[in-house]
Amino acid sequence: MATRIRDLTSQAGQEATVQGWLVSLRKGGKIRFLVLRDGSGTVQAVVREGEVPPEVWRESGELAQEASLVISGLVRPDQRAPGGVELVVRNMAVVANGADYPITPKEHGVDFLMDHRHLWLRSSRQEAILRIRSQIELFLQTELARLGFVRVDSPILTPSACEGTTTLFETAYFEDKAYLSQSGQLYNEAAAAALGRVYCFGPTFRAEKSKTRRHLMEFWMLEPEMAFASLEDVMDVEERLISALVRHLLAESASDLATLERNPEALAQAAAGDFPRISYEEALAVAAGAGHQVAWGDDFGSPEETAIAAAFDRPVFVHRYPTAAKAFYMQPDPERPEVCLSVDLLAPEGYGEIAGGGQRIHDLELLRRRLQEQGLPEEDYRWYLDLRRWGTQPHAGFGLGIERTLSWLCGLEHVRETIPFPRLLTRLYP
Ligand code: 4AD
Numbered sequence: 336m337a338t339r340i341r342d343l344t345s346q347a348g349q350e351a352t353v354q355g356w357l358v359s360l361r362k363g364g365k366i367r368f369l370v371l372r373d374g375s376g377t378v379q380a381v382v383r384e385g386e387v388p389p390e391v392w393r394e395s396g397e398l399a400q401e402a403s404l405v406i407s408g409l410v411r412p413d414q415r416a417p418g419g420v421e422l423v424v425r426n427m428a429v430v431a432n433g434a435d436y437p438i439t440p441k442e443h444g445v446d447f448l449m450d451h452r453h454l455w456l457r458s459s460r461q462e463a464i465l466r467i468r469s470q471i472e473l474f475l476q477t478e479l480a481r482l483g484f485v486r487v488d489s490p491i492l493t494p495s496a497c498e499g500t501t502t503l504f505e506t507a508y509f510e511d512k513a514y515l516s517q518s519g520q521l522y523n524e525a526a527a528a529a530l531g532r533v534y535c536f537g538p539t540f541r542a543e544k545s546k547t548r549r550h551l552m553e554f555w556m557l558e559p560e561m562a563f564a565s566l567e568d569v570m571d572v573e574e575r576l577i578s579a580l581v582r583h584l585l586a587e588s589a590s591d592l593a594t595l596e597r598n599p600e601a602l603a604q605a606a607a608g609d610f611p612r613i614s615y616e617e618a619l620a621v622a623a624g625a626g627h628q629v630a631w632g633d634d635f636g637s638p639e640e641t642a643i644a645a646a647f648d649r650p651v652f653v654h655r656y657p658t659a660a661k662a663f664y665m666q667p668d669p670e671r672p673e674v675c676l677s678v679d680l681l682a683p684e685g686y687g688e689i690a691g692g693g694q695r696i697h698d699l700e701l702l703r704r705r706l707q708e709q710g711l712p713e714e715d716y717r718w719y720l721d722l723r724r725w726g727t728q729p730h731a732g733f734g735l736g737i738e739r740t741l742s743w744l745c746g747l748e749h750v751r752e753t754i755p756f757p758r759l760l761t762r763l764y765p
C-alpha cells in the first residue's frame with residue numbers, strides 16, 4: 336500500500352510512494368513542482384531533470400489538473416511545506432492524464448459549481464466540510480452510545496405522515512402508495528418503549544417549496560428518543576450533545592475549520608454549554624424589542640429567529656410554542672394547554688432552528704383527539720396509538736438537522752454545501 340499524504344511526516348528521510356491527483360503544476364527550466372492531493376492532505380513533489388528517467392521528466396511537463404498519479408521518492412523535511420515535508424521524485428506513473436478540467440482556480444458561479452458538484456467535491460473547501468460532517472456524525476453517535484442510547488434504524492418508506500401532510504413526498508408502492516419519511520420519530524417512540532433510550536439517524540424528506548439557505552428536500556436527521564422523560568430532559572441532552580460536539584470540533588477539526596476561515600472564537604460560547612431557555616412568549620418579546628412584531632400563535636420566520644438568537648451569545652432554547660402551531664403529537668402543557676411542551680434550538684449568527692422536539696402525548700384519548708383535530712385518519716396511526724394502550728409513559732425526544740448544524744459550525748452561507756449531493760427545490764442533478 337502506498338503511504339497516505341498525512342502520514343508522510345513520519346517517514347521523513349525515507350523512500351515513500353503516494354497516489355493521488357494533481358492540484359497544480361509549476362514549471363522551471365530543469366525543475367517542476369507538482370502539488371498532489373489524496374484526500375488526506377497535499378504534498379509538493381519536486382521533479383528535477385536528470386534525477387528521474389527521461390520519460391518521467393517528459394510526462395511531468397504534460398500533466399493536466401486532476402491527472403491521477405503514483406509518485407515515489409524521498410521524503411524530505413521542509414519547514415515551509417504544509418505538513419512539514421516535500422517529496423523528491425524518483426519515479427512517477429501516470430495512471431490517467433486529463434485535459435481541460437472544468438473547475439480551475441478562477442472564480443466560478445454557484446450554478447456552474449452545482450452542475451459540477453461531482454467534481455467540486457475535490458476542492459479543499461468541500462473536502463474540509465465533508466470531513467467535518469463525518470466528524471459530527473461519528474461524534475454524536477459515539478456520545479449517544481456513551482449516554483446509553485441504542486441506534487434503531489427507522490423506515491424510509493412509510494404509510495403516513497409524521498410532520499403534517501403538506502410536505503409529503505409520495506411514491507408508488509405496488510398497487511398502493513407510500514411516503515418518504517419526514518422523521519423517524521413515531522417509530523422511535525415504539526423503539527424507546529422497548530429499549531428505553533434510542534436514536535435513529537438517516538435521510539428524511541420534505542416536499543417543501545422553500546428556496547432558502549436553510550432548506551433541503553432531503554436532509555439527515557439524528558433523532559434521540561427517551562422513555563420516561565420530559566421537556567427538561569430533552570433540553571439537558573441537547574445542550575450536553577451540542578456543547579460537547581463544539582468542544583470536540585474545536586480540538587479535532589481545527590485545521591479544517593481554518594480552511595473554511597471559521598473563527599473558533601465564534602463557537603467558544605457554545606462550547607461552554609449553559610444555553611439560555613426562554614419561553615415562546617419571552618421570545619415574542621425579544622423579537623418585538625428588535626422590531627419584529629409577531630402575533631401570538633404564529634410561528635417565527637427566519638428573520639425573527641435570527642433576531643431572537645442575536646440577543647444571546649450562544650444557542651438558545653425556545654420552549655412552549657402554541658399547541659396549534661405544532662405537530663399533533665406534542666404534549667400540551669398541563670398548566671396551560673394552549674401551549675405545548677415543545678422546544679426548538681436556535682443557533683447563533685442567523686442559522687436558525689437546528690433542532691426541534693419536546694414531550695409527546697402519552698394519553699390515548701388526548702392523542703386521538705389531536706389526530707382528529709388535525710384531520711389525520713386514526714386508522715393510519717393504529718400502531719402508534721397502541722403505544723398508549725400498553726405501557727404508556729411520558730416520553731420525549733428531538734431531531735437534530737445535520738446540515739443546518741454543520742452550516743452553523745462551519746459558518747457557511749447556504750446548506751447546499753453541507754451535503755455531498757443536495758436536493759434543492761430546483762435541483763436534482765447530479
Ligand atoms: O422541527 P422538525 O420538523 O422536527 C421533527 O421532524 C421531529 N419529528 C423531530 C423529533 O422530535 N424527533 O425537524 C427537526 C430538524 C430541524 O430543526 C432542522 O434542523 C431540520 O430538522 N430540518 C431541515 N433541515 C434542512 N432542510 C429542511 N427542509 C429541514 N426541515 C427540518
Ligand code: MG
Nearest residue numbers: 679688690691
Ligand atoms: Mg421544527
